[in-house]
Every structure is written in C-alpha cells, then in structure tokens.
Amino acid sequence: MNSLLEIVKVGIADMNIVKTPGLIRTSGLGSCVGVVLYDLSAEIAGLAHIMLPDSSLAKNTSFNSAKYADTAIRDLVSLLMKNGAKASRLNAKIAGGAQMFQYSSGSDLMRIGPRNVEAVKKELYSLKIAILGEDVGGHSGRTIEFNPESGELVIRTVNKDKVVI
Amino acid sequence: MNFSEKNISSIQLDILKEIGNIGAGHAATALSTLLNKKIDMSVPDVKIVSFDEMIDMAGGPENVVAGVFLRIEGDAPGSMFFVLPLEQAEIFIRELPGNIPFCADELPYDELAVSALQELGNILSGSYLSSLSDFTKLSLFPSVPMLSIDMVGAIIGTGLLEISQVSDYAIVIDTALNDELQNTNAVNGHFFLLPDPESFQIIFKALGVPDYE
Numbered sequence: 164m165n166s167l168l169e170i171v172k173v174g175i176a177d178m179n180i181v182k183t184p185g186l187i188r189t190s191g192l193g194s195c196v197g198v199v200l201y202d203l204s205a206e207i208a209g210l211a212h213i214m215l216p217d218s219s220l221a222k223n224t225s226f227n228s229a230k231y232a233d234t235a236i237r238d239l240v241s242l243l244m245k246n247g248a249k250a251s252r253l254n255a256k257i258a259g260g261a262q263m264f265q266y267s268s269g270s271d272l273m274r275i276g277p278r279n280v281e282a283v284k285k286e287l288y289s290l291k292i293a294i295l296g297e298d299v300g301g302h303s304g305r306t307i308e309f310n311p312e313s314g315e316l317v318i319r320t321v322n323k324d325k326v327v328i
Numbered sequence: 329m330n331f332s333e334k335n336i337s338s339i340q341l342d343i344l345k346e347i348g349n350i351g352a353g354h355a356a357t358a359l360s361t362l363l364n365k366k367i368d369m370s371v372p373d374v375k376i377v378s379f380d381e382m383i384d385m386a387g388g389p390e391n392v393v394a395g396v397f398l399r400i401e402g403d404a405p406g407s408m409f410f411v412l413p414l415e416q417a418e419i420f421i422r423e424l425p426g427n428i429p430f431c432a433d434e435l436p437y438d439e440l441a442v443s444a445l446q447e448l449g450n451i452l453s454g455s456y457l458s459s460l461s462d463f464t465k466l467s468l469f470p471s472v473p474m475l476s477i478d479m480v481g482a483i484i485g486t487g488l489l490e491i492s493q494v495s496d497y498a499i500v501i502d503t504a505l506n507d508e509l510q511n512t513n514a515v516n517g518h519f520f521l522l523p524d525p526e527s528f529q530i531i532f533k534a535l536g537v538p539d540y541e
Contacts, residue, residue, distance in 0.1 A: 303482075
C-alpha cells in the first residue's frame with residue numbers, strides 16, 4: 164500500500180508542500196538543512212532543502228529564495244498558509260547540517276553545516292514556530308521523508324538504521 | 329552572473345573540454361601506473377547544469393560513493409571532485425598489496441583503507457591539476473584532499489557551496505575513467521571540475537581566448 168502513496172521530491176535549494184495522503188522527501192542532505200513545517204490538523208506539510216544560512220550571502224540581487232534559511236522559511240510559511248495551514252498551528256522538524264569533510268583549510272564555508280542549523284533555528288524562533296524534533300550535525304548525509312498525517316519524520320543515513328523523530 | 333548556453337561560445341566550450349581532456353588524461357595515466365592496468369577515459373563532457381542535474385550525473389543523490397573533494401587555490405580557484413562508486417573503491421583497495429580489510433557495509437572503515445583512498449584521490453587530482461597548471465601557465469595548487477564515503481548528494485552539495493552564492497548553475501567538466509574491458513572489475517570514476525564563476529575569465533584569458541561575457 165505504501166507504494167501507492169504519492170511522494171513529492173524536493174531537490175537541492177528547492178521547496179514544496181504535500182497533503183495527506185502523500186509523503187514529502189529530500190535526498191542527500193549534507194551540510195544542507197531540511198526544514199519541515201507542518202500543520203497536523205490540516206494534514207499539510209512543507210519541506211525546504213536549504214543550502215546557505217543567510218540571503219545576504221547572495222552576490223546578486225535576483226536569487227532563488229529556497230536556497231537561504233531566512234528567505235526559504237518565510238516563503239514556505241506563506242506557501243503553506245495559502246494552502247490551508249494556520250500559522251499558529253505550525254510546528255517544525257529539522258535534519259541535516261552535517262560536516263561532510265573534516266575541517267582543514269581556513270574556509271568558513273567548510274563549517275557551513277552548523278551555521279545553517281543556527282540560522283534555521285534563529286528564523287524559526289523569530290517566527291515563533293516550535294521545533295518538535297531535530298537530527299542535526301554529525302558527519303553523515305541524510306535522506307528524510309515526512310508524513311503530514313502522522314507528523315513523523317523518517318531519517319535514513321548510510322550504514323545506520325533509520326531514525327524516526 | 330548567471331550561466332546560460334548563450335553567454336558561452338562554442339570555442340570556449342571546446343577549451344573547457346580540452347582542459348578536461350588534458351587533466352583527466354594525466355590522471356588516467358597515473359591511475360594506470362598505480363594499478364598496472366589499462367585505463368580508458370571518455371571524451372570530456374562540458375555542461376551547464378543545475379545542482380540537481382549535476383548530482384544526477386554522479387548517479388543520483390542517494391547513490392553511495394567514495395568522494396574525494398578538494399579546493400583549487402591560486403590564480404583560478406575552483407572545486408574538484410573525484411567520485412568513485414563504492415564497489416570500485418573496494419576493488420581498488422583489493423588491488424593494493426597488503427590485504428587491507430575493507431567492506432563498504434561495515435563501519436568504521438579500516439583506517440588504512442581510508443588513507444589509501446585519500447591517497448588515490450590525492451595522486452589523481454594532483455596529476456590533473458599539475459597538467460592543467462602547465463597548460464594554462466596559471467599557478468594552481470590543491471588543498472589537502474578530503475574523503476567522504478556517503479551519499480553523492482551530500483558530498484557534492486558541500487562542494488557546490490562556493491558556486492551557490494553566485495549562481496544556481498554550475499559549469500561542470502566531467503570525465504569518466506573506465507578500464508578497457510568494461511567488466512565488473514572496471515575502474516569507473518568521474519572527475520568533476522568546477523571552476524569558481526570568476527575563474528572562467530582568468531582561464532580563458534590565460535589561454536588567449538576572447539573574453540567570457
């Protein structure tokens with residue numbers, strides 16, 4: 164039966180939403196952070212695959228808002244509200260922000276994972292959205308899948324058992 | 329600056345292909361010497377791709393690989409990946425003298441095996457880069473290569489960070505290495521060279537090609 168479920172796939176620096184019965188998934192999160200915002204009573208969820216912490220890092224004026232933590236979360240909230248979610252009922256689950264390579268050079272971009280996580284938390288805090296589950300940091304890539312009906316986020320990593328938060 | 333097929337001319341594409349050709353050619357020779365095996369390489373593919381497309385070129389985001397990543401520093405900065413499918417990494421380790429235990433499904437990986445893979449990345453990317461440096465007369469030097477055995481999406485996502493600040497697309501110079509028989513023992517790796525956006529002009533200028541717009 165599970166195979167009949169529609170799975171919405173979200174690419175890198177992308178976002179989308181899903182309603183029951185459906186799942187939303189993003190694969191290969193490294194230093195990127197997957198942010199799930201969901202309204203359990205409306206059975207709707209949105210997922211953004213964020214690459215960078217802050218849109219002020221953008222070196223040109225027109226940019227893809229799903230790439231940055233601050234703009235992606237704000238856009239995702241308004242997208243969800245347009246589709247029937249209520250801002251006051253939104254909760255969040257986040258995963259990712261790993262450090263894929265051991266730190267060596269002085270490049271600040273190498274510790275982008277933790278910075279992404281910080282930026283996501285700060286933005287969620289300012290929008291008063293509670294984080295009900297997180298699996299962040301570490302050194303492994305993650306694939307995450309969210310079910311808007313149960314509110315469960317399934318996290319898969321290479322060579323480890325899957326985790327549900 | 330955003331890339332599109334329009335603002336890069338066919339002569340410039342050819343130059344980038346030649347860069348892939350020379351670099352990977354030297355790397356293939358190094359690999360061939362290392363393994364004492366005949367190694368073939370594909371004609372380099374130069375593409376302007378979205379990040380998702382680039383990850384698909386390496387086998388899709390969840391494909392587990394041994395990926396060596398390094399930053400190119402010097403006159404024309406950029407990023408480089410050498411991506412080796414996991415079975416290939418196992419075969420490579422087995423080809424080495426000294427019976428190093430390495431099984432892709434077992435953690436933690438043997439320290440020696442990880443070190444050997446890192447060294448493989450080091451030798452190959454080093455030969456790629458030094459030939460590129462000779463060819464362009466630019467001073468290019470690699471950072472210490474970093475190895476990660478994980479999902480391609482996670483590995484490449486990290487290497488795209490520099491480019492992602494200016495663009496949603498990357499110019500990828502992709503060269504595949506194969507051994508001559510194409511059988512299951514084939515060494516089948518990919519080189520991805522991703523010059524930083526501002527490096528293209530420098531590379532083209534060094535080679536006397538009309539300006540990149």
